[in-house]
Amino acid sequence: MKEMFEGLNKAQINAVRTTEGPVMAIAGAGSGKTRVLTRRMAHLIFNLGVPRQSILAITFTNKAAEEMKMRVGSLLNVSTRDMWVSTFHSMCARILREHIERLGYNQNFQIIDDDDATQLIKLILRRLNIDVKLVKPRMLKSLVMNVKGDLDAIDAYEEPIQTYLRNVVPEYQRHLKANNLVDFEDLLVLTIELLEQHKTVREYYQNQFQYILVDEFQDTNNLQYRLIRLLVGKHQNVFIVGDEDQSIYAFRGANIENIQRFQQDFTNVKPILLEQNYRSTNNILNAANGVIKSNKTRIDKTLFSTRGDGDKVTFFKAYTYRDEAAYVAETIKEYARKTDIDFSDIAVLYRANSTSRTFEESFIHKNIPYQIVGNTAFFRRKEIKDVVAYLRLTLNPHDDYSFSRVVNEPRRGIGAKTIDRLMLHAEREQQSLFDAVDDEDTPLGKTATNRLRAFKQLIRTLSENLKTLDLGDFLEFLLAETGYKEALKFDDMGEVRLENVLELKSMFVEQKRAVADSDNTVLLTAVLQDIALQSQEDERHDKNAVTLMTLHAAKGLEYKVVFIVALEQGLFPLHRALDSAKDMEEERRLMYVGMTRAMDKLFLTNARQRRLFGQMMMNPDSQFLREIDPTLLSVEGLNKPTFHTPSRQAFPKHAMLDTNDEQENAIQKGDKVRHKAFGKGLVVSVDGDQAVIVFDQPHGIKTLLKNHRAIEKV
DNA sequence: AGGCAAGGGGTTTTT
DNA sequence: CCCCTTGCCT
Numbered sequence: 209m210k211e212m213f214e215g216l217n218k219a220q221i222n223a224v225r226t227t228e229g230p231v232m233a234i235a236g237a238g239s240g241k242t243r244v245l246t247r248r249m250a251h252l253i254f255n256l257g258v259p260r261q262s263i264l265a266i267t268f269t270n271k272a273a274e275e276m277k278m279r280v281g282s283l284l285n286v287s288t289r290d291m292w293v294s295t296f297h298s299m300c301a302r303i304l305r306e307h308i309e310r311l312g313y314n315q316n317f318q319i320i321d322d323d324d325a326t327q328l329i330k331l332i333l334r335r336l337n338i339d340v341k342l343v344k345p346r347m348l349k350s351l352v353m354n355v356k357g358d359l360d361a362i363d364a365y366e367e368p369i370q371t372y373l374r375n376v377v378p379e380y381q382r383h384l385k386a387n388n389l390v391d392f393e394d395l396l397v398l399t400i401e402l403l404e405q406h407k408t409v410r411e412y413y414q415n416q417f418q419y420i421l422v423d424e425f426q427d428t429n430n431l432q433y434r435l436i437r438l439l440v441g442k443h444q445n446v447f448i449v450g451d452e453d454q455s456i457y458a459f460r461g462a463n464i465e466n467i468q469r470f471q472q473d474f475t476n477v478k479p480i481l482l483e484q485n486y487r488s489t490n491n492i493l494n495a496a497n498g499v500i501k502s503n504k505t506r507i508d509k510t511l512f513s514t515r516g517d518g519d520k521v522t523f524f525k526a527y528t529y530r531d532e533a534a535y536v537a538e539t540i541k542e543y544a545r546k547t548d549i550d551f552s553d554i555a556v557l558y559r560a561n562s563t564s565r566t567f568e569e570s571f572i573h574k575n576i577p578y579q580i581v582g583n584t585a586f587f588r589r590k591e592i593k594d595v596v597a598y599l600r601l602t603l604n605p606h607d608d609y610s611f612s613r614v615v616n617e618p619r620r621g622i623g624a625k626t627i628d629r630l631m632l633h634a635e636r637e638q639q640s641l642f643d644a645v646d647d648e649d650t651p652l653g654k655t656a657t658n659r660l661r662a663f664k665q666l667i668r669t670l671s672e673n674l675k676t677l678d679l680g681d682f683l684e685f686l687l688a689e690t691g692y693k694e695a696l697k698f699d700d701m702g703e704v705r706l707e708n709v710l711e712l713k714s715m716f717v718e719q720k721r722a723v724a725d726s727d728n729t730v731l732l733t734a735v736l737q738d739i740a741l742q743s744q745e746d747e748r749h750d751k752n753a754v755t756l757m758t759l760h761a762a763k764g765l766e767y768k769v770v771f772i773v774a775l776e777q778g779l780f781p782l783h784r785a786l787d788s789a790k791d792m793e794e795e796r797r798l799m800y801v802g803m804t805r806a807m808d809k810l811f812l813t814n815a816r817q818r819r820l821f822g823q824m825m826m827n828p829d830s831q832f833l834r835e836i837d838p839t840l841l842s843v844e845g846l847n848k849p850t851f852h853t854p855s856r857q858a859f860p861k862h863a864m865l866d867t868n869d870e871q872e873n874a875i876q877k878g879d880k881v882r883h884k885a886f887g888k889g890l891v892v893s894v895d896g897d898q899a900v901i902v903f904d905q906p907h908g909i910k911t912l913l914k915n916h917r918a919i920e921k922v
Numbered sequence: 923a924g925g926c927a928a929g930g931g932g933t934t935t936t937t
Numbered sequence: 938c939c940c941c942t943t944g945c946c947t
Contacts, residue, residue, distance in 0.1 A: 392936090459934075
């Protein structure tokens with residue numbers, strides 16, 4: 209149909225119509241790639257008669273997948289419910305749910321999240337008598353994830369890490385498999401294993417997926433790349449969309465080189481370049497282009513927009529971090545008052561989650577509705593994780609991980625010692641904790657054994673009731689029977705927590721509507737899978753509120769007005785990236801991603817002083833600010849050239865007043881000081897609240913509390 | 923068993 | 938500043 213190409217430019221139409229063979233679309237920020245992807249799918253289905261289930265589209269988040277399905281659905285007026293539009297992880301879970309028994313796992317496998325994986329690693333480290341102070345479980349966990357798909361990679365690590373990995377990886381995998389658990393990485397690794405080892409399964413999917421589309425290709429990791437290669441059958445109809453300038457997930461194994469690899473591994477790759485930006489005004493775009501240009505390892509491309517120049521990019525430097533937050537809040541209020549921009553058109557982006565707090569406080573203070581994406585993700589809350597553990601235990605009583613999580617939650621007088629002993633015993637006897645409880649020769653006292661048996665009986669009761677009750681009722685039953693609900697009454701946050709837990713009910717209802725199967729086990733497994741694979745973005749609600757989130761979470765989104773805050777060297781870019789060219793380039797791409805989220809107006813802000821890790825810090829401006837052509841900037845606040853003439857002060861005074869200046873004359877490196885006892889001195893360095901000061905002889909070098917009243921700046 | 927306080931250590935991004 | 942561990946006390 210004609211309207212399939214309506215409103216598309218030449219390059220976009222080309223991207224939609226070039227359906228056969230490998231195609232690589234390089235799509236700059238805001239170049240309408242989502243549009244291209246949805247139109248391409250619609251074109252395949254509607255114009256070319258491709259069955260809906262023959263298309264596999266990979267997106268970066270579940271939310272993006274849902275949106276894509278919805279758009280295709282409304283374009284064609286068909287149901288897209290069972291289309292294969294999903295993230296890599298969801299796709300893998302769907303495939304594994306079908307075939308995982310070939311790999312020796314049970315069909316009802318559960319997916320554990322990162323926190324759980326870290327905990328498990330920690331437990332294993334303890335078992336192996338490795339000091340968790342020497343190896344951080346978190347750190348080791350990410351290494352384990354890195355080598356999982358390719359055990360030979362362990363050789364490349366130095367000692368003692370190599371030995372740790374050699375010992376921990378097999379143990380960790382054994383634990384997961386024994387408990388019928390898979391982690392995020394397993395979803396990919398096991399699917400690859402399945403497809404590589406089972407020709408019939410591989411050919412089945414290769415035949416099914418006649419057309420494969422992959423979004424955000426620059427952020428695929430090596431396993432995901434391998435998966436794509438396995439799935440692309442003889443037809444070679446694979447369409448990738450990416451932009452190396454927006455690759456921001458290297459820490460998670462994303463490999464930009466996959467873009468080059470793609471061109472080598474597939475023959476006759478047709479390149480398509482989408483350079484017209486439909487999102488931002490030229491001032492914003494040029495500012496962003498200026499920043500990204502400093503990256504050496506990239507192919508130069510220049511986005512252009514026909515949206516006009518628009519406003520200049522505003523850079524505001526505040527005195528303190530609170531001033532900065534007050535400025536942002538004030539500015540937002542002004543927008544809301546003077547323009548037709550809604551709160552939901554505005555986003556505040558930062559490098560690290562911890563930055564959000566100050567802004568949150570300021571928004572509360574100024575009555576600005578806001579929502580924070582990600583911070584304490586719903587599904588990572590304790591109460592949710594507890595109930596999920598109960599639900600998992602109900603489905604599989606031999607899930608030791610869930611068992612130990614809730615055996616004493618709420619308190620049942622089963623302490624750490626008891627659990628530890630039980631675990632060791634179970635380990636020796638090669639059985640689950642659930643089974644070990646009934647053993648005659650456990651090294652446990654009578655009281656402990658009785659309490660454990662009562663818990664075991666509780667799990668049995670839950671399992672039985674799951675068969676008969678409606679899922680919603682079952683949840684209520686569980687909360688009552690386990691005593692969890694009762695315990696919440698004594699919790700300060702109990703009411704909210706109970707509400708959170710009961711939200712699961714609506715997920716049950718939804719799942720029931722989506723899945724024809726009414727078997728509770730199947731439904732519950734599906735809900736638990738959704739919970740495990742839910743991403744931060746997926747939980748965004750679209751109420752009329754300013755959105756606060758990390759730059760990473762902003763990927764793929766756009767807002768009329770965007771603030772990028774805390775632009776200080778050391779914070780963004782992060783100090784740990786400063787001495788690595790590679791990391792710096794990734795930071796810069798992150799900045800680029802952030803800037804290109806803005807449609808109409810971009811604010812860049814920072815503060816001279818910031819409270820960080822409990823200390824006052826003074827950091828210079830982020831170097832990214834210097835990488836922007838000054839003619840595109842409108843400078844306000846402390847750096848404003850005319851700042852000292854109050855009449856021309858662009859920013860409301862109250863933004864500056866609404867703060868407590870904690871130390872107007874904080875001592876810095878290079879300052880000359882006078883000490884009551886030691887006389888004149890020169891500050892050579894400042895570390896937290898301490899300063900190293902060189903005094904005249906005979907006193908010499910001293911480290912002193914910099915704010916002490918004995919010291920004064922001269 | 924469990925609660926509480928003190929102390930130490932680390933601070934990024936997340937499917 | 939916050940999280941986790943540890944050790945002491947009940």
